[in-house]
Amino acid sequence: MPTMPMFPLGSVLFPHTPLPLRIFEPRYLTMVGRLLEEDDPEFGVVLIERGRETGGGDERVGVGTLARLVSVSAGAEDLHVVAVGTKRFTVDRWLDDDPHPRADLTLLPPLVWDEALTPVRTEAEAIVRRVLGRLPDAEWDADTELSDDPLASSWQLAAIAPLGAYDQYTLLRATTLGGLLRQVIDATLDAEMLWMAE
Numbered sequence: 326m327p328t329m330p331m332f333p334l335g336s337v338l339f340p341h342t343p344l345p346l347r348i349f350e351p352r353y354l355t356m357v358g359r360l361l362e363e364d365d366p367e368f369g370v371v372l373i374e375r376g377r378e379t380g381g382g383d384e385r386v387g388v389g390t391l392a393r394l395v396s397v398s399a400g401a402e403d404l405h406v407v408a409v410g411t412k413r414f415t416v417d418r419w420l421d422d423d424p425h426p427r428a429d430l431t432l433l434p435p436l437v438w439d440e441a442l443t444p445v446r447t448e449a450e451a452i453v454r455r456v457l458g459r460l461p462d463a464e465w466d467a468d469t470e471l472s473d474d475p476l477a478s479s480w481q482l483a484a485i486a487p488l489g490a491y492d493q494y495t496l497l498r499a500t501t502l503g504g505l506l507r508q509v510i511d512a513t514l515d516a517e518m519l520w521m522a523e
Contacts, residue, residue: 329391330356330368331419331426337493338370338390340410340435341477342484349403352425357397357404366394369414369430372494387416388433388498410480413497436502438476445506446479452510453486456517463487479506486513 332353338344348354360366371389392408399405414430421427450471458467465485471478483496483505492512499505 327429328420328427329430330360331389331428332356332368332370332392333373333385333426334370335373335490337372337484337490337497338392338410339480339484339493339497340390340413341472341474341480342410343395344370344392344408344410346406346408347400347403348406352422354404356425357394357406360394361397367391367411368394368408369416369428370410371416372490385416385419386494388494389414389416390497391432436476436479436499436505438479438502442479442503442506443475445503445510446475446482449482449506449509449513450478452513453482456487456513457485459517460487460520476502479509482506483509487516488512492516 332346348357356368360368368391369389370392372386374384374386390410391412391414393411394406394408396407397404412435413433415433417429417431419426419428454467457463457465457469464487469481469485471481479502483493486493486496486509488496496505496508496512499508
């Protein structure tokens with residue numbers, strides 16, 4: 326795969342999941358400007374393992390998700406961008422950050438839906454929604470709408486589950502859809518137990 330512009334973040338992006346961004350750093354303003362010149366603008370998103378989102382000097386994980394640019398609107402001194410996660414990748418090599426982060430990537434094979442997973446997906450959704458409804462400061466609402474497509478909604482469940490970035494990164498690296506859904510269930514139940522113990 327060709328070299329891609331990259332956006333390291335303090336959170337994980339999953340396939341089929343929206344990503345709203347407020348962009349104000351000059352290097353990423355440059356990146357978006359270049360993306361707007363492309364027919365199908367995409368950039369890579371990876372989780373920052375250590376360090377901060379602004380200013381560089383961060384340590385980044387090796388698996389991420391491509392984000393397709395959906396809309397861009399200009400503020401007084403920033404851009405408001407909405408993208409959506411598409412395919413997962415591994416980072417083969419980071420290149421010079423000038424003028425913005427870039428990397429050589431290899432796409433990971435997409436996970437495959439099997440109708441036999443329907444009960445597991447249904448259970449995962451019920452657990453995620455129940456726990457979201459109980460947590461007072463959950464990022465997502467328990468009634469968040471999911472895709473009708475079972476593969477897309479499985480990734481969206483991973484995204485809205487009330488988990489920390491490390492657990493989300495574990496989910497992102499799933500090698501089967503059944504494994505992903507079972508990890509969503511286990512991690513969400515663990516999060517619920519931790520919350521109840523506080």
